[in-house]
Amino acid sequence: MDALRLCESDYRFMSVIWENEPVASRELVELCAEKLGWKKSTTYTTLKKLCEKGFAQNADTVVSSLIPQNKVQTYESERFVERTFEGSLPQFLAAFLGGKTLSDQEAAELKRLIDAHSEG
Amino acid sequence: METLFIKILNMSITASYVIAAVMIVRLLLQKAPKKYSYLLWSAVAFRLCCPLSFQSVFSLFNMKPFDMTAAQSYGKEALQYIPDQIGTMSQPNITVGIPVANAMIAGSLPAATPTASVNPVQIWLSIGTILWGVGMVALLIFGIVSYIRLHRNLSNAILAEGIVYYSEKVRSPFVLGFIRPKIYLPFGLNENMQRFVLAHEKYHIKRLDYMIKPLAFLLLCVYWFNPLCWLAFFLMSKDMEMSCDEKVLSSEGQIQKAYGTLLLSFASNRRFPVPSPLAFGESSVKMRIKNILNWKKPTPWITSIGTVLCIAVLAACSANPTLTKSTTGIPLNQLQSDYSLEQAKNDGCVVFEDNDITSGQSEWDAFIKQTGEGKPASIRLAYYYTLGDPSQYAPELYEEIKDDYPMLYVKDLTFDGELYTIEGYEDNQLISKQYQYLMKYEGQPQSSTAIFSNYLYYVLTNDDTVTWGEIEHGLFSSQFGAWIDHYLVYTDLIFK
Numbered sequence: 001m002d003a004l005r006l007c008e009s010d011y012r013f014m015s016v017i018w019e020n021e022p023v024a025s026r027e028l029v030e031l032c033a034e035k036l037g038w039k040k041s042t043t044y045t046t047l048k049k050l051c052e053k054g055f056a057q058n059a060d061t062v063v064s065s066l067i068p069q070n071k072v073q074t075y076e077s078e079r080f081v082e083r084t085f086e087g088s089l090p091q092f093l094a095a096f097l098g099g100k101t102l103s104d105q106e107a108a109e110l111k112r113l114i115d116a117h118s119e120g
Numbered sequence: 121m122e123t124l125f126i127k128i129l130n131m132s133i134t135a136s137y138v139i140a141a142v143m144i145v146r147l148l149l150q151k152a153p154k155k156y157s158y159l160l161w162s163a164v165a166f167r168l169c170c171p172l173s174f175q176s177v178f179s180l181f182n183m184k185p186f187d188m189t190a191a192q193s194y195g196k197e198a199l200q201y202i203p204d205q206i207g208t209m210s211q212p213n214i215t216v217g218i219p220v221a222n223a224m225i226a227g228s229l230p231a232a233t234p235t236a237s238v239n240p241v242q243i244w245l246s247i248g249t250i251l252w253g254v255g256m257v258a259l260l261i262f263g264i265v266s267y268i269r270l271h272r273n274l275s276n277a278i279l280a281e282g283i284v285y286y287s288e289k290v291r292s293p294f295v296l297g298f299i300r301p302k303i304y305l306p307f308g309l310n311e312n313m314q315r316f317v318l319a320h321e322k323y324h325i326k327r328l329d330y331m332i333k334p335l336a337f338l339l340l341c342v343y344w345f346n347p348l349c350w351l352a353f354f355l356m357s358k359d360m361e362m363s364c365d366e367k368v369l370s371s372e373g374q375i376q377k378a379y380g381t382l383l384l385s386f387a388s389n390r391r392f393p394v395p396s397p398l399a400f401g402e403s404s405v406k407m408r409i410k411n412i413l414n415w416k417k418p419t420p421w422i423t424s425i426g427t428v429l430c431i432a433v434l435a436a437c438s439a440n441p442t443l444t445k446s447t448t449g450i451p452l453n454q455l456q457s458d459y460s461l462e463q464a465k466n467d468g469c470v471v472f473e474d475n476d477i478t479s480g481q482s483e484w485d486a487f488i489k490q491t492g493e494g495k496p497a498s499i500r501l502a503y504y505y506t507l508g509d510p511s512q513y514a515p516e517l518y519e520e521i522k523d524d525y526p527m528l529y530v531k532d533l534t535f536d537g538e539l540y541t542i543e544g545y546e547d548n549q550l551i552s553k554q555y556q557y558l559m560k561y562e563g564q565p566q567s568s569t570a571i572f573s574n575y576l577y578y579v580l581t582n583d584d585t586v587t588w589g590e591i592e593h594g595l596f597s598s599q600f601g602a603w604i605d606h607y608l609v610y611t612d613l614i615f616k
Contacts, residue, residue: 008288008307009276037279046276107384110409114380117413 004072006055011072012036013046014065017056021064028063125249126202127171132346133201133216135167138437139348141180145433146355152426153366153418154411158359159430161336163437164352168339172197176439178432181217188441190215190222190496190536199440204451207242209552219496219537252345259341270296277304283325284318292386293317301330306386313382316375319368329360358404362411369415380409452532452545461528464502469530473504476613484610488578491535491558498534501609505529533609540580542607553607555580561588571615578610 006014016031017023023031025047032038038046047063050056055072056065142160149156166173174197181188181199191199202214215222274296277287283302290306303321305314324330336353343349368379387405418426464471470480470487477484483499490497507525510518531544535558543552561577566589577588586604594604 008286009278012278013276035279037277037285039275042275106406107387110380110384110406113413114377114384114409117377117380 004055004067006072009036010046010050010055013043014050014055014072015069017063017065018069022062023064025058025061025063121253122207122245122249123204125245125252126204126206128252128342129202130198130200131168131171132343132349134199135164135343136346136348137180137186137217138164138167139352141433141437142352143355145429146359149426149429152422154359154362155366156426156430158356158363160433160437161352161356161359163434164356165336165339166438168343168349173438173440175442176435177442178436179439179441180436181441185218185220186441187219187496188217190498190534191217192440192498197440205453205550207239207245208550209239209241215496215536222496222537255344256341259344260338263337263341274304280305292383293321295321295324295330298331298334301325312378316368316372316379316382319371320364323364323367324360327364329364333357333360358407361404362408365408365412366415369412370417376412376415380412383409383412452530452543453548453550455530459528459530461502461504461526464500464504464528464530467500469500469502470610471502471504472611474506474508475611476615477611487533487535488558491540494537496535496537498532501531501533503529503531531609542580542609553580555605555607556582557584558609559584559586563588566592572613573616574614576610576612577608580607580609581605 013032013036016028016035020028020031025044028047029040029043032043033040047056047058051058055067056063142164145160146157149160180186188199191201199217201216203209206214214225216225273289274285274287277285277290280286283300285302285304286307287304288307290304293303293305295301295303303318303325305317309317336356340349340353365379365383369376372379383405461471461473465479468480468483470484471478487497487499505525505527507513507518507522510522513521529544529546531542534541534543540555540558541552542555543550545551557580559579559581561579562575564574565572579588579591581591582605586606591604591606594602597603
């Protein structure tokens with residue numbers, strides 16, 4: 001069986017659970033606020049999602065993991081927000097106008113330029 | 121709302137010239153640090169925000185091919201190419217501040233059709249105003265919605281330290297937030313990379329770029345109909361990024377290769393291609409990488425030239441031109457109802473008291489000189505009439521009219537390079553007439569009972585062969601058709 005995979009932020013959240021389980025959900029909210037900089041709503045949303053996926057459980061407001069840390073790996077998310085909206089609000093317009101993505105050929109050409117650059 | 125739209129259009133025209141000027145200077149500054157180019161855009165922002173400006177001989181608009189005489193005829197502080205009352209003008213009249221272009225526009229606007237209930241220009245104005253409003257709101261909503269979506273997507277970003285967060289949804293680092301900005305980084309940057317990136321983003325924050333950019337976007341929402349404003353926004357963003365890149369380079373030393381590679385990895389780190397809806401020249405990453413590779417520590421020589429040029433251009437682009445003394449301050453229809461003879465004199469009007477010039481001779485001479493060279497000009501005329509000696513009138517008549525006097529009529533005389541327009545308000549009604557020629561007549565009165573010995577008249581006519589004698593004859597003749605269309609604008613009498 002393939003190792004179970006989580007995206008980086010979910011993994012960090014699970015790490016908080018692994019380190020502190022069993023943990024009262026109220027306490028988990030505080031831990032996440034401190035360690036991850038999360039709002040209460042973010043913590044609950046993520047907890048609910050991971051419970052549904054079977055990584056954790058929330059029994060009578062006590063949270064614990066269902067899968068040990070060594071079985072889980074992270075993967076790089078394929079969904080980049082600023083693919084569409086390049087960063088800070090109006091930057092999406094820069095993406096709109098400038099097309100921030102490079103073609104493979106352009107990337108290769110730039111790579112060559114950088115490599116050829118001698119740092120004097 | 122329509123008046124506001126006209127104001128926006130006027131500001132948009134001035135700003136377009138400033139954008140063009142900034143773009144040209146940017147080319148000259150190509151080798152200089154990009155912070156100068158970035159700073160130049162503030163002149164554009166100023167022109168887009170503020171309709172008024174100070175006057176200076178160093179103004180960009182004092183240079184060829186500009187001639188802002190007509191644009192300043194409604195007020196020196198604001199450049200008005202399109203008059204507020206365009207919708208109700210019988211002969212709509214606009215200028216763009218460049219005589220050659222003015223000549224092309226002249227006559228292309230539909231004249232008021234007396235039979236139709238609405239002026240065609242008025243209809244176009246209404247449609248334009250609605251389109252403008254709709255576009256503005258749509259773009260604003262688009263901006264706000266995408267901001268909220270992005271913000272929500274970043275809610276599970278992981279706090280690194282202070283204001284720095286990691287998120288797997290971030291492809292390349294950026295700053296977000298209007299009041300308390302946060303820096304978002306992708307996961308997995310090594311220590312060096314993170315240091316470069318943070319230096320770049322922290323410089324954005326220090327310079328308040330995270331506020332400048334949304335404000336610039338707000339301006340773009342207002343001026344969305346002007347393609348040059350989109351171009352300006354795009355170029356400004358690029359200058360903003362490049363100047364931050366240069367800041368990193370100057371504080372970190374020889375890191376061009378590493379930093380360039382880092383940017384390249386952000387840009388080419390993509391899982392699925394997105395075709396850009398509006399491919400626009402070179403992509404900005406490409407420009408940035410090239411800029412990084414070409415970067416050299418600026419020499420004091422370049423720095424000083426850049427600073428001086430920058431200040432000069434900023435001043436020239438922000439200032440309004442000083443031209444032939446424009447006599448007009450506020451539009452005619454906005455003059456206060458008790459506008460006095462004294463005020464007219466102080467405002468530099470050419471003042472005639474009981475048909476004889478008493479003030480503003482030099483303004484008039486300047487007007488004649490300007491129009492004599494075929495250049496557009498405008499001047500404000502004030503005609504003051506008193507009743508004089510009561511014994512000249514029948515007592516009943518005197519009683520009836522004495523409260524109406526003294527009277528003051530204020531008119532604007534404008535020459536657009538082709539035609540003379542005289543206009544003024546009578547009973548709140550705009551009366552506007554156009555003539556081809558401004559004729560000068562000098563001589564002695566024919567009547568021996570005249571109270572003056574010499575006259576000097578300037579008269580608007582449509583016939584440059586007509587004599588004053590013929591005009592006078594038409595005035596007194598009862599014969600049908602003897603009347604010659606004319607408008608006496610200037611009288612200087614030498615009394616016996």
